[in-house]
Amino acid sequence: MDTVQLTALKSRVPRWALDAANGASRLGGLATSPNRPMPDFLVIGTKRGGTTSLFNYxxxxxGILALYPQPRGRKSTDYYFADSGRSPRWYRSHFHTETFRRVLASRLGYRPQSFEASPYYVWDPRIAAKVAAAAPATRSILLVRDPVQRSWSHYQERVQNGVEPLTFEEALAVESDRLDGELERMLTDPTYHSTTWDWYGYRRRGEYLDQITTWLEHFPREQLLVLPSEKLYSDTQGTVDRICAFLGLPEHRLPTTKPYNATWRTKDAPPPAAAAQLAAHYQAHNAALEEFLGERLDWT
Structure with a gap:
């Protein structure tokens, strides 16, 4: 059942029933948390890069398990956010039990894997260390999208959500001032979650190699797979097959490869002057990323 189907189903179920069912599942998950392993892998970003589509694929x-209980359709717990205030027991309660996995493995012929997906995880420089401390064997998948298009899509989302009053050009002009001091405060105060850092890093969030380098300070290179978002949409099956190989899972023919986030296909383009400014800014960043990946990125 995909996200669209889940939304339609939930619209026909009374809110009190959903709350009661969710509460019961959380209590059950907490009671059995010692039998619930940490996730095998994470999808860690990037924002507006196709995380929702990849989750649904x-x-x-x-052999891939979403969060428990699976019909909820959520893709992330946000556990590693600085202000989550949640315990490891609470986090484990969101993943399927080892008992269930053994039963499923007897049918599949291999051990199933669980995961969650949050585009914020790679962007907060404190999270890699937290993941490594909690589950050092975790594998991670990062989607990287043409940073000019990603920046524009990010801005559009903020406007649609009612938290961005500026034009795109204005937002880019004040980005450094908006973010000034936020990273330093985050690194000083492990309990501080910065919505400013999350919401308004339109340009900086597309500087991918810096984020990858931070992640690799805590994980070996072979535990991180970096994929261009454009490949996910132009060759969905091939990209998912590549992920299966990375995870050590058999390939599986997808029943559908439709995109799950229509904003990816937005038809309007960023303002030409802003796009040119961003393209110039990212030129060196993209070249360094291409060298790191050993792969040509056909980006703006």
Whole structure:
């Protein structure tokens, strides 16, 4: 069942029933948390890079488990956010039990894997260390999208959500001032979650190699797979097959490869002057990323 189907189903169920069912599942998950392993892998970003689509493609695989209980359709717990205030027991309660996995493995012929997906995880420089401390064997998948298009899509989302009053050009002009001091405060105060850092890093969030380098300070290179978002949409099956190889899972033919986030296909382009400014800014960043990946990125 995909996200659209879940939304339609929930619209027909009374809110009190959903709350009661969710509460019961959380209590059950907490009671059995010692039998619930940490996730095998994470999708860690990037924002506006196709995380929602990738989540929905992956859960079509019989050996990949979404969050427990699976019909909720959520893709992330936000556990590693600085202000989550949640315990490891609470986090484990969101993943399927080892008992269930053994039963499923007896049918599949291999051990199923669980995961969550949050585009914020790679962007907060404190999170890699937290993941490594909690589960050092975790594998991670990062989607990287043409940073000019990603920046524009990010801005549009903020406008649609009612938290961006500026034009795109104005927002880019004041980005450094908006973010000034936020990273330093985050690094000084482990409990501080910066919505400013999350919401308004339109240009900086597309500087991918810096984020990758931070992640690799805590994980070996072979535990991180970096994929261009454009490949996810132009060759969905091939990209998912590549992910299966990375995870050590058999390939699975997807029943559908439709995009799950229509904003990816937005038809309007960023303002030409702003796009040119961003393209110039990212030229060196993109070249360094191409060298790191050993792969040509056909970006703006």
């Amino acid at each position: 992956l859960i079509q695989h019989p």
